[in-house]
Amino acid sequence: MKPFREFLIFERSRPGKIGCPLPELDVPEIDLTESLPEMVRDELDVFPEVSEVEVVRHFTRLSQWNFGIDQGMYPLGSCTMKHNPRINEAMAALPGLAGAHPLARPRHIQGCLALIHELQTYLSDITGLPHCSTQPAAGAHGEFTGILLIKALLDHKGEKRTTVIVPDSAHGTNPATASLCGFDVKEVPSDERGCVDVAKLAQMIDDQTAGMMITNPNTLGIFETHIREIADMLHAKGAYLYMDGANMNALVGKTKPGDMGVDVLHLNLHKTFSTPHGGGGPGAGPICCTAELAPFLPKPWVTQLEDGSYTWQHDCPDSMGKVHGWYGQFGVLVRALTWILTLGREGLVRHTEHAVLNNNYLRKMLEPHYEIPFKAPTLHETVFNDKRQQIHGVSTMDIAKSLLDYGFHPPTVYFPLVVHGALMVEPTETESRGELNRFARALIDIAERSASDPESVRNGPLTTQIQRADETTAARYPVLRWLPEQKES
């Protein structure tokens, strides 16, 4: 039997089909190519003409073949794929919040302004950094804003510093951010524990160093125990410490980056604060910073007046300007505040503890079966690799693909780059002990099959709609858009 093939919505198109009948035109028809010639994109000559039921079925089928956090455990290391509580959605859908217009006058949207102000206060409290901007729309956007903030301060001081230091275990967005902000990137190696090599770092910091970007705990899940020392070394040379808050899920309520000497950091609300990721997003990447950096934060700022009311402060002479239209991803901010208020201080601490406990529970179960290249204790995630499976010709990619047959999303693979064949597992606090046991059994089963029947692991997954996509050809010869001549009958 030929497997079912889902045609593209363009391929389903039949001339004249419509999804929703419109009433007859009762005004003079206007030719768009004449009235708005510069707006007409003539390369888009074909739009799909399909019925409503075809659209609904097409996209529902595609969504069923996808794998999301609502379907199962999604231990994608460094991404913190935790459950998105439905109460967050209910709050974000409240008409007063969902329907608020960005052009509304402050006196008409006091609740919205109070909400942003309250969230910023909590985020400042959690990070130990007194000032906050909720404008950046994602983690990398927060990084960008944070490094611009350091640049703005240096410019203000009349200093032209050229380099930003980044560890070799960093997220790729770190060097990209520094580079986009006009800095040269210097890479500091990891030591044997998997942490920043402090001795090497000391040699790298000089009067050209604008700052360093560090992730703590780092991408190996290991706490950078020398962070305070690193901050002091930087500060002594007039440089600043940026912290990538991607892994804050391991720290909330336990320790504060401000106490570690961090000058500015971003938080991923779609990781630590349980708002949806990516396609389910948008995300938000607020930044928190010290008083020294605060004057340069994106404007406008939400401020509380003496009478207790809130307003937008546009008069911020040193501000870097805007980094987002209007005021950031407001709906995401509502969800994150809901999460904080639902849990309260004790609840947030408990979640952090469970995230770390879950990871270490999994680590203990998997340790006999998978190699852990860096043995130091880990917090919220652990990086394994395929060293023991390679002997049988089974790679990290095979293990990741085969996991789909057990109903789990694969972990992050081949990252961080300091680990060969990395499998980066982050269970988050969402998963129950039973689910962690099932996940561990699946990975152990794959390890056993790698020895007894490696071919079967190399062939996985077998139960998914698409098995092994030809990623190489897709990357080498990408077809980025459909054209009518590609239409199949």
Place this chain on the structure above:
Amino acid sequence: MYPSEYRYTKDHEWVKVEGDFAMIGITDHAQHQLGDIVFVELPEDGSTFSAGDEFGTVESVKAVAEVYMPITGEVTEINEDLEERPELVNERPHDDGWLIRVRITDPSELDELMDAEAYESFVEEESK
């Protein structure tokens, strides 16, 4: 395995000397570690680099890797075939999959690179 007349770096590039010129590529070990290569970014003809400078990137399905100059030199030719067929780096890393050709600035720098035997034991040591 590794051509004996080539010289090698710890970053897994090779150098083949041809008079005043040198061909530069990545080793079979490097291509194997990267997996299927999907894109190669190379510098412009005429650009000059010092030994240790990054001169391009090799992108595979798994990772993006920088490639570094084994020696100082001026780029006189790049392997244009790689634009259409990046897989050449996987298939024939030591010849058709070469990356750039350079005019050698200082031949004495070649002495600091490894010969095939030394490189082979370096790779063995590194993968332990």
